[in-house]
Amino acid sequence: EVQLVESGGGLVQPGGSLRLSCAASGFTFSNYWMSWVRQAPGKGLEWVANIKQDGSERYFVDSVKGRFTISRDNARNSLFLQMDSLRAEDTAVYSCAREPREGYCRSTACFDYWGQGTLVTVSS
Amino acid sequence: QSVLTQPPSVSGAPGQRVTISCTGSSSNIGAGYDVHWYQHHPGTAPKLLISANTNRPSGVPGRFSGSRSGTSASLAITGLQAEDEADYYCQSYDSSLIVFVFGGGTKLTVL
Numbered sequence A: 001e002v003q004l005v006e007s008g009g010g011l012v013q014p015g016g017s018l019r020l021s022c023a024a025s026g027f028t029f030s031n032y033w034m035s036w037v038r039q040a041p042g043k044g045l046e047w048v049a050n051i052k053q054d055g056s057e058r059y060f061v062d063s064v065k066g067r068f069t070i071s072r073d074n075a076r077n078s079l080f081l082q083m084d085s086l087r088a089e090d091t092a093v094y095s096c097a098r099e100p101r102e103g104y105c106r107s108t109a110c111f112d113y114w115g116q117g118t119l120v121t122v123s124s
Numbered sequence B: 001q002s003v004l005t006q007p008p009s010v011s012g013a014p015g016q017r018v019t020i021s022c023t024g025s026s027s028n029i030g031a032g033y034d035v036h037w038y039q040h041h042p043g044t045a046p047k048l049l050i051s052a053n054t055n056r057p058s059g060v061p062g063r064f065s066g067s068r069s070g071t072s073a074s075l076a077i078t079g080l081q082a083e084d085e086a087d088y089y090c091q092s093y094d095s096s097l098i099v100f101v102f103g104g105g106t107k108l109t110v111l
Helices: none
Strands: A003-007 A010-012 A018-025 A033-039 A045-051 A058-060 A068-073 A079-084 A093-099 A118-122 B009-012 B016-024 B038-039 B049-051 B064-069 B072-077 B086-094 B101-103 B106-110
Touching: A003 A093, A018 A033, A018 A093, A018 A118, A033 A079, A045 A068, A045 A079, A045 A093, A068 B106, B009 B016, B016 B086, B016 B106, B049 B064, B049 B086, B072 B086
Parallel strands: A010 A118, B009 B106
Antiparallel strands: A003 A018, A018 A079, A033 A045, A033 A093, A045 A058, A068 A079, A093 A118, B016 B072, B038 B049, B038 B086, B064 B072, B086 B101, B086 B106
């Protein structure tokens, strides 16, 4: 069974940092692109960042470029999101999601498995 | 303001049919990028409902179907059931913004 479990969320002051983790199991982690997606309170879903299987390509939404870093440890089946210079507008539930670049999602990537998310609150 | 536009809410009685629209532009759906749909019960992990416009992943009931035409896509749910009450999101890719984009979400209420 595919499982994605996020951790590391919490309350942080504006300008602070937080590192999120996502533990993957039930599939060959190193074979998949992985993404972080967030949902601010009362808002819709927003894609944040993704990373290629070997970490050689990483992409970010403009609002987090230069502040967030995505990384992975394939030996430990783990995905990370380092968030620096946090702002109030970064407050959201952050979920990791698997991107199958095959089958029906080969042409335009989709997210076939998601974690439940971890809440990040940026407030003084 | 989401790049993909969805109605904030739709509703229907048990057994009825509802549709949810997703309107994009020439840089996303109109450019030929596929549309995927997700079902999200708050507090749980979102679930992939329809992939590549029309395909149902294994385990998704046949009551759910998708379509795409021009710069828009639609999700149809027939034979509404109480457990269908959830938020629904469309997703695609935008070649101008160079990001994955989601619709603002549609809350389905089963009356």
